[in-house]
Amino acid sequence: MSQGVDASRIPIERRRGERRRSPRPDTGGRSLAERLGSLEVVVCCGGGGVGKTTLSASLAMALATTLDKRVLVLTVDPAKRLATALGIKGIGNDPVVISRARLRRAGAPAHGELSAAMLDMKSTWDRMVERYAPDRKTAARLMRNRFYQRISDAFVGSHEYAAMEALYELHQAGEFDCVVVDTPPSRNALDFLEAPERVSDYVGARLLSWLAGPSRFGVRAMNFAAAPFMRLADRLLGSDVLSEVSEFVRELEQLYGGVQQRARAVYQLLRSPSVGFVVVTTLEPGPFAEAEFFCTKLRDFSMPLRALVVNRVLPDSLRDPRGEAAASALAENGNVARWLTGELGEHVRPDTTRAIGENHLMFAALARRNAAQLQRLQRIGDVAVTRVPLFTDEVGELEGLVRIASLL
């Protein structure tokens, strides 16, 4: 199995800002960026809190600078500081080019072009309505509908679809060699794989419209099946809401042909050989379980998992048996301090030697657990695993991205 980028072998002191590549046995010595270089779309999935947005941006940077390409990173809801680092001033689907000068100052090689965009859900939905509505009047009516307004900007599920819609548009525009997408941090992020049926449950929506709405003749389509539904709906919502909902669903229905066609196109794109999925995780149990979930789901849908990126990995040197032997001697042997006092010619307190030893033993235990988790991960994903070491020192945001990019 691949070791990926074995950054942990680089002494901590030397890692900072340094571009260094160690051998990658099972990847033909190629970096992650090189391995993903032929792709037009890279979709990054993973649980919350794993550093997915940062890694997506770093990967985009690595693809741009290593392969001299025009790359866009499409982020979903990044923290403000990262958005600022990337130069995104406000939300908007329009890509912003990150200036060469800023990249150079941050230490990035002067190749390629990196752009960033932040998903704007509302405008993505609006554009979709404008595109698929049969006429402008219908589009305007739909956009005024309160249900449309809430669904397009307030609710959780609408993120995923909007992300895929924006991705498709950006890919079709052909302005970039590669688009890296940072998906929302939830399991629903892969709901679009169940498209095109899932995008909107057509049968469900139609039935709702049929049950709720006035028929073509202006009379409610009352029948045996509808009667209990109508009674329930009126009790639940009040009748005016129901008519608004039905209006919304009816209007939406007019869009359906176009939306469904688009969903199919997105689905086709995602299954094409020019698209690859990357699962990002840490070795903490929660994110790890999420990574397992994403790997399984991708396999179930025959989607190409191209890489696993493990963030915040502890250095391998911590598992060196010599270190543990020395640490045990320091932690457990009270006479060592006295001996060291003689050897070094300075007074050494036993609690100081013990603290150094115990500290190392704690990290060694954590590193061992890391290693076991990594092995499990390699079995699950059955793809090359790229490790990004735990960085605990402080660097500027863009410098941080450059540093991670140099390891990908």
Place this chain on the structure above:
Amino acid sequence: MTAALALAAARAGKRVLAVEVEPKGDLAGALGSRPVGAAPHLVQHNLSVLSLHAEESFQEYLRLFFKIPRLARLTPLARVFDFIATGVPGPRDMLVVGKIAFEERRREPNGRPVWDLILADCAASGHVVSHLAAPRAMMSLVRGGIIRGQVEWVEAMVRDQSRTTALICALPEEMPAVEAIELHERLRREAGVAVGACLLNRAFTTTISPAQRTLLDAMLSEGHRDAVSERLGASPAPLADSLQLAERMRDATVKCGRELRSALPVPVVPVPLQTTRAGLATARAVAEALAEAAA
């Protein structure tokens, strides 16, 4: 973290319900149980867990409030209800908060609440605001009918500081700390939810004295390295990495703690890094740390 809080509260004698919002099985696992379903399941003394499933919650909702039997095998209506419950974002988000509100309102025959404390292990920061703001969003849509009354009731629970409080979990790293600060603002502004505290998880609280650094440097210096290696039975060189990691993690903990304290108007509670394997033992250890912090 939710598991640890639940254990700490249960040990303090409270009857606790822990709710898993995204049904992954982690929460039940951390409490030493197998994955649980949508009904409260007792996993420890005084402590039950339930896992939220949108569709099941919706069916339960219809059954409880409208005496409608399971629709699964009935007519195409089932399809419509499934569509509403799982396909339309609004009701789905609402069900998450609604189910919790329902559990909060449950009473025993003597009028006493069934639960003293309900802890929800929420979705990631981008989604939790949508979940908590769902009642507000629904109120702007539904102006009458039974649902309006229920949404109002749920909304009132979410906004009532004596009944609902959010705890933000952060990590001692730059981005998670920034996100925690942004989340606090969004919870307050968009969902109208009070934030009670910020828990700084995986905090590195061990003190690293300058003497440790001086001693290790001396041990690794050219004049002493060989003799020290011989005395200890192995080279202490790898200890330089662990000491440096410890120093940096401690610095990051101090720095993030300071940033969080200055930006958030709530207590910031460090929860020490655990070295045990995830599971009940870890949850217990964190619970003890939390109990100490509370004391």
